[in-house]
Amino acid sequence: MEDIEDVISSGPPPGLRLPLTSLSMKSRRKPKARPLQDDINPSPLIPGTQTIFVKTFGCSHNQSDSEYMSGQLSAFGYALTDSPEEADLWLINTCTVKAPSQSAMETLISKGKSAKKSLVIAGCVPQGSRDLKELEGISIIGVQQIDRVVEVVEETLKGHEVQLLSRKTLPSLDLPKVRKNKYVEILPINVGCLGACTYCKTKHARGHLGSYTVGSLVERLRAVISEGVKEIWLSSEDTGAYGRDIGVNLPILLNALIAELPADGSTMLRIGMTNPPFILEHLEEIAKVLRHPCVYAFLHVPVQSGSNAVLGAMNREYTVSDFRTVVDTLIRLVPDMQIATDIICGFPGETNDDFRRTVALIKEYQFPHVHISQFYPRPGTRAARMKKVSSIEVKKRSRELTSVFESFNPYKEMEGRIERICITEIAPDGVHLVGHTKGYVQVLIIAPDSMLGTSADVKIASVGRWSVIGEVIRIPKQAEIRAALDDPVSNACEKPYSCMCKPECSSKISTVDVSSTENGWGPTFIASMKPLLLRRRRKDSIPRSKDTIDRAERWIRFDFSWLDRMLVCGIAVSLLAIAVLLSRLLPEAVAVKYV
Missing domain, CATH: 1.20.5 (Single alpha-helices involved in coiled-coils or other helix-helix interfaces)
Structure with missing residues (x-):
């Protein structure tokens, strides 16, 4: 559950390319003679006619960067594909936080070379380790140059090696974007941080703190709401540090954003990862924001260790007591508050006693989400030169802490409760839809795809370790009609799957209690729909059945x-x-x- 995130960049509008003299290019190979093609197939030399495969490693900020790069490529005419075999070029957005993610990148580069694919490497790895041997002869683009991805891709397809890493002003937030989930916008609020953690390689790539203005963020929020987005994630290396470089602070930004959220709660805001030092100054103001109906009562606050000695070696600039203050205050002031945290096991110098303090801290709070990571020395960091704990001991501690964490049952009190959820995605099993409560607890429901982008009241039927199962008891009437017809497009609204994308549509929506039998939408109908809904989904639709359509037609006669x-x-x-x-x-x- 890492929210180590970043930004996007300003530059020429889509389709307008800057002079190529500003690029660092090397001729990688001589142009090969190509067979003549008929008029139906476009020439591979024509920019914008090729197919691109985009692979993203790492945090949600990296995901946002990939969405922006995909948007620009798509706007210029390039086709995007999920199949690497079909692509002419692979764009790999990398993560440098841990060694395994970089190893996965290296494996993918090797596969791309073997398949004779054109390669462009983006993200934190080339920005923080530009002399890496695996990147030799490959085009690279830095984290703050993503607004020029079209140029880099175009030149790479021509056979040139491009290196574009120089830093500049913050990228623009209004670049074209192709979201992985059309209902979720990842909104970067700043780049870099003010910390100097001894183990962190991300700081080498992302640099010092650079915040977007409140006005630019508000403008972006308005734009994405108008596009039908239902969840907005604020992304940052350290959310709590926002604005310290431009004379504002996080509460000022959050209050400005909240003022723009729809009053009907159809769009929710999720605050990203924040380290303890800077949020300590604003705890009561942050708690007030988290109590707002349109803000998830959820926060990711990494502690990394339960030992002050280890925190000092990490140069984390806070103590365990400071972390406790953050957690205790938010839990006291915010109903149903959910806290996620991170732990690094086996940091250099960590003793058995240090580790026991960490285990005790996790047992005391029983956090619902704990990202447990073994220490990985990253080249160029101070921690890489420190005396290491044996790898056997690191793995042992990691397994023990994971076992302790998995023994918790954080959602046991939720069974039988009624919760309002915002539904935004299809579960990996291809059967359930995924919604989140006010506390960002994951709720799995059996429902048609037409409910994506809507809200519903559910009764928690059972609880598991990682999520809960809900039964829908009240859903928007328009969503019910579309569910019965298996028609994802509402007549009342131009945007699919949602009648809350415009105020005039939202005012027309009534809710129906599906626990009653009025209008034939009682438990019998829901039960009869379950066999249909339990089939695996195909993209944006579910299989239709004659019985479903007949029931819908009988019901519609009364409306x-x-x-x-x-x-x-x-x-x-x-x-x-x-x-x-x-x-x-x-x-x-x-x-x-x-x-």
Whole structure:
């Protein structure tokens, strides 16, 4: 559950490319003779006609960067694919936090070279380790140069090696974007941080703190809400440090953003990761924000260790007592508050006693989310030169802490409760939809895809270690109609799957208690829908059945609009007129026949 995130960059508008003299290019290979192609297939030399595979490693900030790069490539005409085999070029957005993610990058680069694919490497690895041997002969683009990805891709496809790493002003927030989840916007609020942790390689890539202005962030929030986004994640290396470089602070930003959120709660805000030092100054103001109906009562606060000695060696700039103050204050002031945290096991110099303090801290608070990581020495960091704990001991401590964490049952008190959830995604099993409570607890429900982007009231039927199972008891009426018809497009709104994307649509939505049998939408109907919904989903639709359509048609007869009624009356009158006419003409025709 890492929220170590970043930013995007300003530059030329989509389709307008800067002079290529500003790029550092090397001729990687001589152009090969290509066979003549017919008029149907575009020439591979024409920019914007190729297919791109984008692979992202790391945090949600990296995911946002990839979405921005994908948006620019798509706007320029490039096709995006999830199949690496079909792609002409692979764009790999890398993470340098831990050795395994960098190893995965190196493996993918090797596969790309073997498949003779054009490669562009983006993200923290090339920015923080530009002399890495694995990057030799490959085009690279830095974390603050993503607004020029089209240029780099174009030149790479021509056979040139491009290196674009120089830093500049913060990238623009209004670049084209292709979201992985169309209902979730990852909004970077700043880049870099003010810390100097001894183990952190990300600081080498992301640099010092650079915050976006409140005005630019508010403008971006307005734009994404108008596009139908239902969750907005604030992304940052350290959310609590926001604004210290431009004379503002986090509460000022949060209050400005909250003022723009729809009053009906159709769009929720999630605050990103924050280290303890800077949020300590604003705890009561942050608690007030977290109590707001449109803000998830959830915060990611890494502690890393339960020992002050280890925190000192990490140069974390806070104590265990400071962390306790943050957690205790938020739990006291915010109902149903959920805290996530991080632990590094086996940091250099960590003794058995230090580790026991960490275990005791985790047992005391029983956090619902703990990201447990073994220490990985990152080249160029101070911690890489410290005396290491044996790898056997590091793995042992990691396994022990994981076992302790997995023994918790943090959601046991939720069983039987009624919760309002915001539904934004399909679960990995392809069967359930995923919604989140106010405390950002994951709720799995059986429901049609047409409920994506909507809210619902659910009863928690059972609880598990990582999520809970909910039964829908109240859903938007329009979503019910679309569920029955298996039609993802609402007639009341131009945007699919949601009737809350416009105020005028939202005002028309009524809620229906599906626990009752009124209008035929009681438990019997929901039960009859379950076999249909339990099938695996195909992208944006679920399989249709004749019974489902017949039930929907029977129900809709009781909910005609005034225009429908006029049409029905007109048809009835026409049929009656035809019948009268036939009743007069038929006897005359029979009489003529017999004469």
